[in-house]
Amino acid sequence: MSTPIQQNNGVAASKTNTQPLWLLAEVTYRCPLHCAFCYNPTDYDKHTKNELSTEQWIQVLRDARKLGALQLGISGGEPLLRDDIEDIVAEASSLGYYTNLITSGVGLTEKRISAFKAGGLDHIQLSMHDITEEINNFITGTRTFELKKKVAAMIKEHGYPMVLNVVIHRFNIKHVKEILEMAEALGADFVELANTQYYGWSLVNRSQLMPTKEQIDEAEAITNAFREKVGNKMKIFFVVPDYFSNRPKKCMNGWGEVFMIVTANGDVLPCHSARVLPNMSFPNVKANGLKWAWEESPAFNQYRGDDWMKEPCRSCPEKEKDLGGCRCQAFLLSGDAEAADPVCTKSPHRHLIDEAIANAQNPYLQAQPILFRNDKNSRKLIE
Ligand code: FES
Numbered sequence: 001m002s003t004p005i006q007q008n009n010g011v012a013a014s015k016t017n018t019q020p021l022w023l024l025a026e027v028t029y030r031c032p033l034h035c036a037f038c039y040n041p042t043d044y045d046k047h048t049k050n051e052l053s054t055e056q057w058i059q060v061l062r063d064a065r066k067l068g069a070l071q072l073g074i075s076g077g078e079p080l081l082r083d084d085i086e087d088i089v090a091e092a093s094s095l096g097y098y099t100n101l102i103t104s105g106v107g108l109t110e111k112r113i114s115a116f117k118a119g120g121l122d123h124i125q126l127s128m129h130d131i132t133e134e135i136n137n138f139i140t141g142t143r144t145f146e147l148k149k150k151v152a153a154m155i156k157e158h159g160y161p162m163v164l165n166v167v168i169h170r171f172n173i174k175h176v177k178e179i180l181e182m183a184e185a186l187g188a189d190f191v192e193l194a195n196t197q198y199y200g201w202s203l204v205n206r207s208q209l210m211p212t213k214e215q216i217d218e219a220e221a222i223t224n225a226f227r228e229k230v231g232n233k234m235k236i237f238f239v240v241p242d243y244f245s246n247r248p249k250k251c252m253n254g255w256g257e258v259f260m261i262v263t264a265n266g267d268v269l270p271c272h273s274a275r276v277l278p279n280m281s282f283p284n285v286k287a288n289g290l291k292w293a294w295e296e297s298p299a300f301n302q303y304r305g306d307d308w309m310k311e312p313c314r315s316c317p318e319k320e321k322d323l324g325g326c327r328c329q330a331f332l333l334s335g336d337a338e339a340a341d342p343v344c345t346k347s348p349h350r351h352l353i354d355e356a357i358a359n360a361q362n363p364y365l366q367a368q369p370i371l372f373r374n375d376k377n378s379r380k381l382i383e
Pocket residue numbers: 251252271272273274325326327328329
């Protein structure tokens with residue numbers, strides 16, 4: 001199998017000297033699950049109407065390919081709620097994309113997986129939640145525990161590499177060893193233990209979801225030991241949560257550098273959360289070409305490079321490494337989209353992170369009801 005980079009058929013670089021190598025198609029915000037940690041926007045109910053048609057998605061795929069896109073993630077919501085994913089996959093595959101379906105497994109049937117195989121789908125990423133039915137069903141607001149195991153077996157039977165994504169939070173962090181054992185028993189080839197990052201619904205539920213630093217350290221040590229034990233049989237990724245780091249991540253590998261998201265209604269975004277940022281308007285494929293969106297649009301140029309930075313980022317010797325961190329996290333926590341990401345210990349806003357960590361140990365806040373992702377709650381948060 002060729003790598004995505006090998007599949008680049010000499011597509012010209014854009015004027016910005018960057019290419020949207022990764023295209024994420026968030027084809028719908030509809031979802032049968034109600035996960036408390038979902039990173040989708042809490043106001044997604046505003047964006048559920050006017051989903052792009054099959055033809056519009058196919059045009060997006062063609063245009064993004066011309067700009068250099070190589071990797072396609074098909075995500076949501078739950079992408080399988082649309083009945084045209086087979087057509088989208090087949091077109092993407094014929095255009096030379098490396099295609100990845102990111103799914104909860106709900107709606108994946110023998111018929112559909114066979115059609116995906118025939119259409120050239122490369123990769124399926126399945127979300128799992130815990131080893132217990134109780135926590136799986138609680139955190140997702142659904143009875144999907146048994147179904148997910150069946151879907152995992154189906155993915156294996158159809159010859160796909162088994163990629164499990166498990167979001168880690170206070171409710172399942174004590175089960176990391178058992179989760180890894182379950183993944184091994186299911187024949188997983190890759191496991192991503194993705195510690196919750198706090199955007200969207202998980203930010204609303206932050207005090208209820210956040211584990212302690214000690215729990216994260218222990219989970220990482222267990223993961224390292226498990227990695228030693230299984231060797232190359234199962235590749236395990238442990239994604240360290242921002243809040244427990246001293247330096248921020250280079251979010252999206254740099255704003256407008258390699259990553260482009262097209263949302264269900266056609267908005268073109270440089271990152272998952274960009275629509276939370278104030279005073280910005282984003283291009284939409286119904287009105288603007290993808291080329292203009294990527295190369296010329298004010299939104300994609302707003303935080304490219306480092307011209308926008310102010311202190312302490314501007315004179316920081318590490319600024320190239322992290323580009324000041326995440327713009328959305330900076331705005332969501334400090335109210336200033338151009339501030340250093342508060343995760344950074346050099347940020348004047350670092351105390352906001354430390355307070356959030358402390359609040360997550362407050363029994364009163366921990367006991368507050370969780371706001372699950374659903375249409376009613378989304379409408380409530382819009383009001
Ligand atoms: Fe928007 Fe990090 S999620 S810049």
